[in-house]
Structure formats: C-alpha cells, structure tokens
Amino acid sequence: MSKAYFTSTSPRRGRVPFGHYVLALALGAVLTIAVALVVAATNPDDFWLAAGIGALCAAYPSVSLGLKVFVSNNTVSRDERGEQSVELLWMRQAGSGAFLDVLIATIVAAVIVMVFRFEVDALPVLLALIALSAVDAGLHYFVIRHRALK
Secondary structure, eight states, rough: OOGGGGGSSSSOOOOHHHHHHHHHHHHHHHHHHHHHHHHHOOOGGGGHHHHHHHHHHHHHHHOOOOOOHHTHHHHHHTTTTTTGGGHHHHHHHHHHHHHHHHHOOOOOOOOHHHHHHHHOOHHHHHHHHHHHHHHHHHHHHHHHHHHHTO
C-alpha cells in the first residue's frame, strides 16, 4: 500500500493553548454569576437560595458555551459530508412525520373543542402537545432506524 491511503485531507488540529481553557472557564463563570444574580433578583425573599439554584442550573451550559467558543475551534474538525449522514436523514424523516401527526392531532382536538364547546385551560393542552411531539418524533425515529437496520 502506498502512503496516500493514510493521509488526511482535513487540516491537522493542534493542541489548545492553556489560555483558551482559562478564557472558557472565565466566560462560564461570568455567565453563571449573571444568571444566578438575575434569578436571585427575581426572588428577593430567598436571595441566596435562588442564586445557588440559578448558579447550579447555569454552570454546565455556561462552561460548555465557553468551551465551544474558545476550545472547539482548535480540537474539532468539521466533517465535509456531515450533512449527508444516515442518522441526520432519519431524524429529518422522523421530524416531518411527527410534525404531520401533531398537526392532525391539533386540528382534531380543536374541532372537538369547538363542536362540543369544552372549557379547556391552554397550558395543559400546550404541554400535552409538546409531550406528544417529543414522544412521536422519538417513536418515528425508532421505527425508521429499526426498518433500516433490518
């Protein structure tokens, strides 16, 4: 075999400078503190408890954003054919099937409420639609994947 089989066409990714990790953690800390202060300001009776809960909820996404912004440019190489993956095709098919199912379910529910004049709160209905769409998309994906891998 020649060496041509082992060469890569993607650019070589190097090591990340230590300063990029520091910047990522600093951005994560600043965003975490900002979210904690906003949550605490909306709850002045339990300021420190609300700040702690807000910080716990915001720490992971904030640090992840910092890593994405400052570190991933040096460590992650983009796949040129990533948009052509089978899994992405399956997810698109599952999403479109779930959209049609939820649309039909919404129309049927609206007609039933209109015809029989039910008094329904909007929040539980919207939460049920969100749950239906998530479960439906997951089931569509599972069925599509199962059929393709048979």
